[in-house]
Amino acid sequence: MAKKTNERRAITTWPLYLMLAVVFVLYIVYQQAYALSFVLGAMLFIIIAILVVIETVNSVRDKEYKRDILELIMAVVAILLLWFALKFFLHTSYPLDVVPSCSMLPVLQRGDMIALQGISNISMLKAPVIDVSAGAYQDMLNSTENEQLLCLAYKTANGTTAVSQFMQPGYSVGLYRSNQSGSGVISPDAQTGLITYTCGVREVKFDNGTIENEVYTSAITVAGTTIIGDNNNTIIVYQTVPQDYFYRMGDVYIVHRVYAVIDAAGKYYALTKGDNNPGLDIQYDNYPANESDIQGRVIASIPYLGYLKLIISSQFSEPAGCNSYPIGG
Numbered sequence: 001m002a003k004k005t006n007e008r009r010a011i012t013t014w015p016l017y018l019m020l021a022v023v024f025v026l027y028i029v030y031q032q033a034y035a036l037s038f039v040l041g042a043m044l045f046i047i048i049a050i051l052v053v054i055e056t057v058n059s060v061r062d063k064e065y066k067r068d069i070l071e072l073i074m075a076v077v078a079i080l081l082l083w084f085a086l087k088f089f090l091h092t093s094y095p096l097d098v099v100p101s102c103s104m105l106p107v108l109q110r111g112d113m114i115a116l117q118g119i120s121n122i123s124m125l126k127a128p129v130i131d132v133s134a135g136a137y138q139d140m141l142n143s144t145e146n147e148q149l150l151c152l153a154y155k156t157a158n159g160t161t162a163v164s165q166f167m168q169p170g171y172s173v174g175l176y177r178s179n180q181s182g183s184g185v186i187s188p189d190a191q192t193g194l195i196t197y198t199c200g201v202r203e204v205k206f207d208n209g210t211i212e213n214e215v216y217t218s219a220i221t222v223a224g225t226t227i228i229g230d231n232n233n234t235i236i237v238y239q240t241v242p243q244d245y246f247y248r249m250g251d252v253y254i255v256h257r258v259y260a261v262i263d264a265a266g267k268y269y270a271l272t273k274g275d276n277n278p279g280l281d282i283q284y285d286n287y288p289a290n291e292s293d294i295q296g297r298v299i300a301s302i303p304y305l306g307y308l309k310l311i312i313s314s315q316f317s318e319p320a321g322c323n324s325y326p327i328g329g
Contacts, residue, residue: 011054020047041316092118092296097237098306099255102322103274113305116237116296122268127233127258130222136194137264145179146193147282152176153215154185165278167213173199196221202328216278227260234258235298238289245285276325
């Protein structure tokens, strides 16, 4: 007579893993389709959750579930040891991060995992350093609306001004103010902030192959020193503050390139800009990052590996700006 057993057959999971791989590929391919990418991202989240539950149930049903639990604990311990080792050797509390947006295209892609090295000295940042007085810098912080000037294309007709980020027939390039001080085109000579901006035009290529001319900030002048953007400067991750526009939009950590460093009587502040953004962060109502806000400088990146974090944090849909990148400027 056959021996009775209370064992139950383990739930087969390979179809779910196959589905996970297929949906993940589709999620990456269709990032530009907002609704579809959201659905695919939600599907990935659900599949991962189901797999976790099933694998847990299978482990409990297994006669050797204690061994499985021990292996899981060992894996967790190994990951924690690796994490603390990275923190120690890279001198930062955040040795790994993920690129959440497309503001650094084409150098960094959304979903790239990045390795960071802590900043122990401002000399570790490759960027021009400009000396200003502590008083001048404080005056700027007290009047940040003077820095909220955007480089745009504009056309005035019948008392109405139309603006665009891209050049169009009959449009001119200029600075546009839109803040508490009012709105409208201003003369370059009318700039009153610590930082003044020079506008230019660069080519931007779209995914469909078209190329358009984008108006952007081509240079800044601080305390009589003019600086042109350099794509060889250091890329950093910095933490925003509640007063920042980026923070209010839900972006706590920003991955951008250092445009220049302000030395305000021995205290250092980084002026930053996304390579794919037409303006510096400060032009969009964000404060310069001080040394304590900088989590580290980017020293390496691995494509796609960071998508899991984006999915788990419910950042399913691709943000604006992912369908184009600059090919000049």
